[in-house]
Amino acid sequence: MSRTPKPGSGDAATDKTSSGTATGKSRIEPVPVNLTVNGLARTITVEPRMTLLDALREKLALTGTKKACDRGECGACTVHVDGRRVLSCMTLAAMMEGKKIKTIEGLEENGMLHPLQLAFIEHDGFQCGFCTSGQIMSGVAMIEEAKAGWPSAATADLGRHFTLADLSRAEIRERMSGNLCRCACYPNIVDAVVEAVARS
Amino acid sequence: MHPFALSRADDPAKAIAAHAHDPQLVFIAGGTDLIGLMKDRAALPERLLDINGLPNMARIDALPEGGLRIGALARMSDVAADTEVRRRFPVVAEALLFAASGQLRNMASIGGNIMQRTRCAYFRDEIGCRCNKRNQGSGCAALRGLNRNHAIFGWSESCVATNPSDLAVALAAMDAVVIVLGKTGERLIPFTDFHRLPGSTPQRDNVLDRGDLIVAIEVPATVEAHASHYLKVRDRASYEFALVSAAAGVATDGRRIRSARIAMGGVAHKPWRLTAAETGLRGISLDDIDGLRSAIAASFTDARPLAHNAFKVELAQRAALRALQTAGART
Numbered sequence: 001m002s003r004t005p006k007p008g009s010g011d012a013a014t015d016k017t018s019s020g021t022a023t024g025k026s027r028i029e030p031v032p033v034n035l036t037v038n039g040l041a042r043t044i045t046v047e048p049r050m051t052l053l054d055a056l057r058e059k060l061a062l063t064g065t066k067k068a069c070d071r072g073e074c075g076a077c078t079v080h081v082d083g084r085r086v087l088s089c090m091t092l093a094a095m096m097e098g099k100k101i102k103t104i105e106g107l108e109e110n111g112m113l114h115p116l117q118l119a120f121i122e123h124d125g126f127q128c129g130f131c132t133s134g135q136i137m138s139g140v141a142m143i144e145e146a147k148a149g150w151p152s153a154a155t156a157d158l159g160r161h162f163t164l165a166d167l168s169r170a171e172i173r174e175r176m177s178g179n180l181c182r183c184a185c186y187p188n189i190v191d192a193v194v195e196a197v198a199r200s
Numbered sequence: 201m202h203p204f205a206l207s208r209a210d211d212p213a214k215a216i217a218a219h220a221h222d223p224q225l226v227f228i229a230g231g232t233d234l235i236g237l238m239k240d241r242a243a244l245p246e247r248l249l250d251i252n253g254l255p256n257m258a259r260i261d262a263l264p265e266g267g268l269r270i271g272a273l274a275r276m277s278d279v280a281a282d283t284e285v286r287r288r289f290p291v292v293a294e295a296l297l298f299a300a301s302g303q304l305r306n307m308a309s310i311g312g313n314i315m316q317r318t319r320c321a322y323f324r325d326e327i328g329c330r331c332n333k334r335n336q337g338s339g340c341a342a343l344r345g346l347n348r349n350h351a352i353f354g355w356s357e358s359c360v361a362t363n364p365s366d367l368a369v370a371l372a373a374m375d376a377v378v379i380v381l382g383k384t385g386e387r388l389i390p391f392t393d394f395h396r397l398p399g400s401t402p403q404r405d406n407v408l409d410r411g412d413l414i415v416a417i418e419v420p421a422t423v424e425a426h427a428s429h430y431l432k433v434r435d436r437a438s439y440e441f442a443l444v445s446a447a448a449g450v451a452t453d454g455r456r457i458r459s460a461r462i463a464m465g466g467v468a469h470k471p472w473r474l475t476a477a478e479t480g481l482r483g484i485s486l487d488d489i490d491g492l493r494s495a496i497a498a499s500f501t502d503a504r505p506l507a508h509n510a511f512k513v514e515l516a517q518r519a520a521l522r523a524l525q526t527a528g529a530r531t
Contacts, residue, residue, distance in 0.1 A: 028203040048206035048248065051235075071236055075303060084277075084306045090235045091307070094206050095228075095250055142302060150281040153297040153438065158286040177438035178301020 035096045037062070038106025046093045053077045055093035056103060064104035064133045075179035078134040078141075079103050085141035104133035107140065115199045116140050119192035127183035135179045139193050142175045143167075143200060167197055201238045208250045212381055212413060215251055220383050220411025227251045227413065229273055229309035232300070233316040240326045242317070242334055257415060260285065266421030268292075272311030272414040276300070276367075279310060289419055290530065291428035291447050295370035298432040301439050311414040314368050314378070314394065317405060318361035318469075319441050320350065332358045333402045340402075348508040349443065352516070353468040359402030360506060362466050363395055364441050370430050372471030373447035373463035376419045383411040391417075395470030402469070424449030424461045427530040431523040432465075433515060442466040444516040446523035452531045455485045462496075462520050467503075467512060474499035474520060486528040489521075496520045 030045045037060060044059045053070075056062045056079070065088055068076035072090040079088045080102040107114040116139050119125070126132040149162045154174035172193050173186070181189065206228075209215035219225055224246035228234055237243035251257075257273040260282050268289055270279055279285055280296035300308065322329040322341040330339035342350055342360050350360040368391075376391040395406050408414075419425065428449035434440040445465035451458045460481040462474040480495035496517050503513045 028205050031206070047203065049201040049203055049238075071239060072232060072304060075301065078303055085303045086307050087232075087303045090232050090304075092206065092228075092231060092235070092248075095231070095252070138303065145277075145302065148281070150277065151286065151293070151297065152302075153294070155297075158290055158293050158297075161283075174438050175302055178303045 031094050033094055033097050035098065036100045038102055044093065048092065048094045050093045051089050052079070052081075052091040052093045052096055052101070053088035056088060056101070059093075062103050062105050066130055066133060068130065073180075074131070074134075075138055076131050076134040078137040078179065080137060080141055083141070083144070085138050102137075104137055107136065114140060116143075116192065116196040119195040119199075120189070123188045123191040123195065124185070125189045125192040126181075126185055131179060131181045131183075135176070135181065135189055138176060138179045139189075139196065142172075143193070143197055145175070146171070146197075147200075164197060164200075169194065201235075202241070202244050204238075204246055204248055206248045206250060208253055210253050210255075212254055212415070215249060215254065216381060216383065216411050216413050218249055219413070222247060223410065225249055229312045230275070230307040231312075232304050232308045233312060236324075237317060240324050241328065242324060251413070263418065263421075268419040268421075270310050270417045270419070272309060272416055274310050276305040276308045276310065276313060277302070280305065288421070289374070289425050289428070291370045291373065291425065291430045291449060291527075292367070292419065294430035295366040295432075295445075295447060298430060298445075299366040310367070310417060313365055314371070314414070314417070315406070316365055319364045320361040321346070323361060333361060333398075336403055342506075344507070346508060347506040349441075349466070350506055350509055351468045352503045352505045352509060352512050353472050354397045355469065355504070355506075356398045356400065356402070358400050359398035359469065361398070361402070361469060363405070363468070363470055364465075365471075366430065366432060366442065366445060366465060368395065369445055369463050369465035369471045370428075370447040371417060371419065372473060373449060373461045374419050374422065374425050374428070375461070376417050378414060379416040379418060380408065381413045381415050382409065386415075392471070392473055398469045405469075422449070422461075423451035424459060424527075427451070427527050428461075429523050429526040429530065431519050431526065433519050444512055444519050446516070446519040447471075448520065448523035448527040450486075450524060450527045450531060452486065452528065455487055455528075457481050457484050457486060457528075460524060462499075462524060464516055464520065467516055476501075477520070481524075486525065492521055492524060493517070496524075 066076040068074045070089045077089040146167045152174045154171045226245040228248045257271040259271045261269045276296045286293045323331045330341040371391045378389040430447050432442045432445040447463045449461045464472045477496045477499040484491040
């Protein structure tokens with residue numbers, strides 16, 4: 001398997017590590033990983049250092065998941081692993097054996113966009129669009145967390161059971177704070193989430 | 201990232217043996233800190249051992265005497281959402297909820313949370329600055345550099361970094377215990393002894409040795425845990441590390457303080473207990489603001505701010521006061 005960095009892959013780290021390989025200290029072999037991506041069983045072969053983000057984009061050509069900070073600071077790479085929102089840039093693909101992954105490409109059902117995708121269009125929840133798939137993947141899972149009764153830092157009384165009726169705009173802002181939008185579409189993003197909650 | 205090998209652990213004894221004998225091996229659970237450290241080249245392990253498959257380490261259990269046992273592999277979000285934790289240990293639930301983001305809380309383990317390394321920008325710098333934590337003997341760029349976010353207590357010429365964990369502050373205030381499985385079996389480390397001050401060996405954040413595996417954290421049931429609060433002060437309202445934070449718990453007779461516990465984050469290399477304040481607060485009424493304030497001030501006489509963080513001395517005292525008052529309102 002070639003280790004040559006792919007031009008335009010956007011993975012600056014790949015270039016840097018070539019010197020590490022040249023020392024011959026550790027030749028780390030790629031490993032096979034079996035996982036389910038958007039409902040399909042897939043087997044990928046990845047170096048242990050490859051993130052889930054890079055594996056989705058470069059091994060499975062699922063480029064809807066975006067690479068921005070690559071440090072767990074911006075949320076653009078958010079996907080679902082076994083139903084939970086996580087950062088694919090801080091996840092090693094080789095640790096995903098047996099996991100169910102959902103990306104923005106897997107959100108539509110029977111050719112229909114997810115209600116939150118529709119709400120983002122309706123409320124202009126984006127400008128450049130680079131953070132959007134991460135925002136939507138985060139929002140979809142966040143609504144499920146609220147349905148499950150999870151509190152947040154904006155919850156006034158932690159002792160009380162949280163319900164979807166408690167999901168105020170302040171709650172949404174707090175729960176979506178892991179997704180940055182440099183176009184600052186935040187009010188419209190909150191509008192879109194409010195609408196999706198109302199429809200769910 | 202640099203190349204490394206990855207394997208999976210299914211048995212604690214084997215994981216411990218592997219870690220004890222291989223200085224180039226690190227455990228990985230949630231990976232939210234370790235992967236960042238590797239991307240910043242602040243950690244360059246040759247081998248990663250995935251401990252997520254170790255049995256019975258993700259449980260959250262009530263102890264017979266009313267305490268709480270949190271498995272080291274429990275995720276932050278699960279602990280924060282746990283009904284008993286929210287009701288009986290609000291300071292723990294709040295410290296978790298005010299940390300990181302929804303995505304990171306779903307990933308990050310409790311054991312990893314207390315192992316996370318400083319956010320000092322010189323330590324994290326990808327190019328590699330002078331940092332004794334990272335390259336022993338290279339100096340401390342923060343000591344006379346940009347040190348707004350750094351320590352006001354317990355620092356040394358070698359290192360002025362702070363510990364970034366919110367949870368650790370709550371656990372220190374509540375006198376939690378870290379349960380560690382090592383080469384010689386299980387041992388219990390009082391939380392206030394778990395993290396170290398930098399001294400001349402700032403590369404060591406805590407007292408763990410090679411071959412040590414955190415299996416759980418136990419929080420004793422106390423009156424103060426019930427009436428407790430975590431207050432976090434930061435540059436933005438969410439998804440940011442603390443400038444200062446305060447974990448407080450209080451037991452009262454009427455409005456009079458019988459016992460208070462206060463620990464602070466963002467002020468030292470480890471969670472900083474305000475022991476002098478805790479002594480002075482006994483017998484003072486929660487309505488006596490001047491009395492509370494001067495009792496808290498007793499813990500700040502030995503504060504040693506750096507060039508850019510003198511504001512923390514006042515900010516920390518006000519944070520401690522408000523955390524105490526909010527905890528007091530929960531009695």
